[in-house]
Amino acid sequence: MSLERPISVACVDDYAELCDLTAEGLEATSCRLQTTAITDPSSVTDRLAEFDCIVSDYEMPGIDGLELLRQVRVLDDDIPFILFTSEGSENVASDAISLGVTDYITKSGGSERFTRLAHRIESVVDAQRATEQVERTREQATEAIRTERARFRALIEHSPATVCLLDDTGTFQYVSPSMEEVTGFVPRELRGESAFDRVHAEDRERVEREFAKSLSNPDYRPTVEYRFRHKSGDWRYIESRGANRLDDPDIEGFVVNSRDISERRETERRLRRERDLTDRILEVSPAPLLLMERDGHIRRANDRAAEVFGMERQELIGLSPAEPSVTFRNADGESIADGEYLWEVVAGAGTAMQGVDCEASLPSGDFWLTVSASPMSGEDRTLVVVSVDDIGPL
Incomplete structure (x- = not known):
């Protein structure tokens, strides 16, 4: 925004x-x-x-x-x-x-x-909008993580924005009280110090470069992420947004709005680790495995699944009963009503089902199947792991 x-x-x-x-x-x-x-x-x-x-x-x-x-x-x-x-x-x-x-x-x-x-x-309106944008961004990030991975809960419950005023050398002239919540330092401990002194050595040059760029071009408003040493000695990830108002007679300073994004960075790291773990499990499993959404979309599939269905892996991923070329039937060959598909029942009940017989028609042919399914663990059970226990052509 x-x-x-x-x-x-x-x-x-x-x-x-x-x-x-x-x-x-x-x-x-x-x-x-x-x-x-x-x-x-x-x-x-x-x-x-x-x-x-x-x-x-x-x-x-x-x-x-x-x-x-x-x-x-x-x-x-x-x-x-x-x-x-x-x-x-x-x-x-x-x-x-x-x-x-x-x-x-x-x-x-x-x-x-x-x-x-x-x-x-x-x-004052820009500062108010920046604070509101921080909260909206926090909510959007939390929702995106919850949708992508069920086992993650909302980690960012409170992310207060801090406001600092720097001079043209990057020295703190004003520090809002909320800075203590983010860094552990009360305002008087930071006033008069360089804002870059406690920035991680590997990040300092990049932060100083963005600051210098805004000094030479006041219309440029940098957004930068970096590590800042907390009073406890720990490193915290901080996101700062700056505005050069040094020529503004009412401000005469470089305005910086900051927030602690350490929890978000850790969540992203955990999400990447969970994705990698899921991919490794899919690859090493000797059984054909499908990771399906509640509406029947195939989100992921291992090579063994592609092999038994006679399709390329990328052709299999994305298929769903919504497509004319894809249908699923019960063991008697009868159509399955909406809400009664295996993945819908498992996702809704939150419990596993084993040894279910059914029939499937895919672009590669018609098959009889015996499958088992289990919901992903966690609060959100929109994903279901389906294992093909047995398969044959019709």
Whole structure:
């Protein structure tokens, strides 16, 4: 998901002309910003789902900026809320911070105030979207692993994103509190240190190269995986996404969002090992073996299975009863109803069946079979191992 996609902004100010001026100024500054001018603060909470960010004036009758912030935070803890104050109204900052304001910016200056505000909106919304993308990626990876291999359970239950700010030398200027969950170090222990000092020696040059590339080309946003030494001494795999905002006057730093992917890397290693083990078992078994999905698709087959069916191995893989050239019948030659195929019964019941007689028609010919089947061990029983105990032509 690109962080460059449009951002929907609610501009809230009871003074219609100033409200329109802010909305127009933001859209003129950044083509990413799509603004909606709102002069009635009481209508904002009913429309929160429409916006990625809220920019509100402070001094408004009835519902001022702080009260609007309080009402918004009751409904949504995460949506960025920027208080766009008049000159001299910074005295509300402490109250705003306690209520969960994202930032407050003064209205002083000419058109550059819209540049500052637009940059800040992009920064906070991009950070929020990056955090959401981390969670979506975690869920997608977990689901993919669960589908591919039944015995794996979800390993990535919580993967908090950290936010760091580096200078142009790669030195930590700011470290979010969540960094302790990932590295074991509290922020003060990392501030002032080089971000590369604890990167594994074999990964350091690659990480520094990606950092340098983004320094020379601010539009380049690197994503890099590397090993980082935890405070305990262990090596943790980290995925970091960077954005060069050194020229942004509101940030003046290199923003890095990171997460611990050590469990994901270990899961991938285990998945590769299990795949290799399955392949080896298929190859060394003297019996014809098929690995079938619940819908009857043949996912894998060993050479012995291809031999007894008179087909090439790659021709056998992928066949299913959905194809006109493939049919399975019971021992009396009668059609089998949906839901009663051997692999469906075994997968649904989660128990093995042995010595089942049936008939099969494949592109290579018609056969009588005696087969046994067993579900893959684990929580997901969508895969079934079928062993051909005996076979002959019809």
